[in-house]
Amino acid sequence: MKVLHVYKTFAPDDFTGVPRVIHSIAKSLSTCCDNTVLTLADQPAASQPLEVDGYHLYQVKRAGKLYSTDLSISIFGDFRRRAAEADVVHFHHPWPLMDLMQLASCSQTPSVITYHSDIVRQRLLKPIYAPIMHAFLLQADALVATSPNYLKSSPILQRYRQKASVIPIGIAARDAPDVSLVRHWKSKVGEGFFLFIGTFRYYKGLRYLIEAARLNGLRVVIVGSGDVGSLGRNLPDNVTVLGPVSEVDKEALLTLSAAFVFPSHLRSEAFGVALLEAARAGKPMISCEIGTGTSFVNVDGLTGIVVPPANPDALSAAMVQLAGVPGLAAKMGAAAIERYRSHFSEDGMSSKYLQIYQRLAASA
Incomplete structure (x- = not known):
């Protein structure tokens, strides 16, 4: 099964928060899924894709930012091609450009959105972005919150509660330090x-x-x-x-x-x-x-x-x-x-996402 993960940033530019979650899912499911991460980078690697812990990483040049939103025109074509090759597309919200990519591509590939966070600070962007975001959330086949607390407190998630589920973030076990x-x-x-x-x-x-x-x-x-x-x-x-x-x-x-x-x-x-x-x-x-x-x-x-x-x-x-x-x-x-x-184990989180991938792929 081919799974395409989409997010605005990834290692080595950023390996905190959402990128670490994507890495954990892709790494732990590498034996049963062909995982690819599509992202932006300040200095994309000359050789594409990169092979990282059993999954593929495609980097597209970041053109700049507007209201803290990472921008690129060339990623639209890359996304269209990668999504067409995938069995499931896994979006990681928020990234407004990602919503536009999906809507513009008219992709028919089943998709799941992990809703990591509301957009909190960008008050000027919200009125412009809101219709695009809701169109994006409506078209998703599955929607995941990372905690029941966030599902309950987010006014956005409450509008989609009927199709939302909760998969907590998990991390791998560690040996005791030396x-x-x-x-x-x-x-x-x-x-x-x-x-x-x-x-x-x-x-x-x-x-x-x-x-x-x-x-x-x-x-x-x-x-x-x-x-x-x-x-x-x-x-x-x-x-x-x-x-x-x-x-x-x-x-x-x-x-x-x-x-x-x-x-x-x-x-x-x-x-x-x-x-x-x-x-x-x-x-x-x-x-x-x-x-x-x-x-x-x-x-x-x-x-x-x-x-x-x-x-x-x-x-x-x-x-x-x-x-x-x-x-x-x-x-x-x-x-x-x-x-x-x-x-909060990594394997527990990944196995729940695998169930969603399998369900979506089977229904396509």
């Missing part, structure tokens, strides 16, 4: 700290975490890429900013941490894969209630604590509670790893 690597990081940052991992974006709520650390004096380690200056000046002494680190380094830091803090305060944080990584490591979590998948991964009172968004006092109190109540962090961490195993 002991020498853990020892290396322990010598640098110690242990028992509160850890954040993620990109320094506007919706991550890091200023509230830093203020919470200033209030309670507990140690915080911040890991990620982006503008360090956006974190503000005169960081408190109990906050350490490491910048980006490797995947194995992340696992070592998670091992050393007492808990994971994820202060994202806006709906642009549609799921929070970093929370899955913390749950997989058996760490209790602190996150904010923003009506998205973050509160599906981190269940308040079970796997961690959920607080109101943009509220450093509430964040601080949750951190103090986890640090001060004997046995609470260990209890919630044990529940977190169990929830990861039962709800």
